[in-house]
Amino acid sequence: MLDKWAEQNVDPSLFSRELMAKASDLVGDEEVNYDPQILLKKAHSATSSIGSATVIVAMLERNGSLKIANVGDCGLRVIRKxxxxxxxSPQEHYFDCPYQLSSEVVGQTYLDATVTSVRLMEGDTIVMGSDGLFDNVFNHEIISTMAQYSDVAEAxxxxxxxxxxxxxxxxxxSPYSSEARTxxxxxxxxxxxxxxxxTGGKLDDITVIVGQVVNERDI
Structure with a gap:
């Protein structure tokens, strides 16, 4: 898909940046009401840039439930102890061709998102990232790296x-070359x-977000 946009002289970063900016603006929207799939719906419909992007959003409720909506091969891991x-799990049409939200009429929508939830506990660590992270770093490397840092930004x-x-x-x-062989x-x-x-890793955009669950009184 990136090749397609490059052929049309479209900056592929504009769509994803606007999509996430709209999602950020709409987090507190009454219609969203802690539903990440509705958040994707409203953010996607409000995005006017040309392009496409994989996307994952997660919303933590006060009861400790983390609700996740994912379109494509971005990912999320929860580490506990x-x-x-x-x-x-990633969504792909076929190898290396993930689902994406797009500016085009024909394509995936919020209805195609995989929606999951997990109950979190104090001390849990959440690692979110684009496929540039998970195609190049194994889960055991994520765990060992996280163990070395107490600061989430540094991690x-x-x-x-x-x-x-x-x-x-x-x-x-890499995970990417291993999957390619299979x-x-x-x-x-x-x-x-x-x-x-x-063998070899995959050159790609790399986005990583790390967060940790803490008690409100410790903030």
């Missing part, structure tokens, strides 16, 4: 840097014959 206790930067480093490493056997994409047979395989 050093283990991932919840993960979203987010560390994960983004790790994802970037992996994305430019042609020898790293879908039938690999090096030519003669390279396999000498023990080679498809």
């Amino acid at each position: 050093g283990q991932i206790i919840f993960s979203t 987010a930067k560390a994960l983004a840097n790790l994802a970037h480093n992996h994305s430019t490493d042609s020898s790293f056997d 879908k039938g994409y690999d090096v030519p047979w003669w390279k396999k014959f000498i023990g080679m395989k498809l």
Whole structure:
């Protein structure tokens, strides 16, 4: 899809930035009422830029329930006591072709979003990111990186840097290259014959957000 917009001389960042700006403006809207799918509906309809984007939004209610709406291959992980206790699943038409919200009439809408929820506890850590994170960083690397930082901003930067480093490493056997092989994409047979395989990260936009659940009295 990015190639398509590039051919039309469209800046692909404009649509995603406006979509998220509209979502931010509408978080407190009465019609949204802590429903992330309705938030996507209203933000999408209010976005006038040309383009398309994968998107994930999450809204935390006072009772501790985190409601999530996801279109495409952005993702979210909940870490509790050093283990991932919840993960979203990507939506794809086929390998490397995710669902997207778009400025075009034909395409995915808020109705196509996968809507999930998870009950959070004090101390839980939420890691959200674009596929540039999850295509390049394994879950166990996310856990080990998070264990090194108490500051969520520093943790987010560390994960983004790790994802970037992996994305430019042609020898790293990334989540992306591993999935590609399972879908039938690999090096030519003669390279396999000498023990080679498809490796490398995926060059992509990388967005990382990290948050932690704290008690209101500690804020």
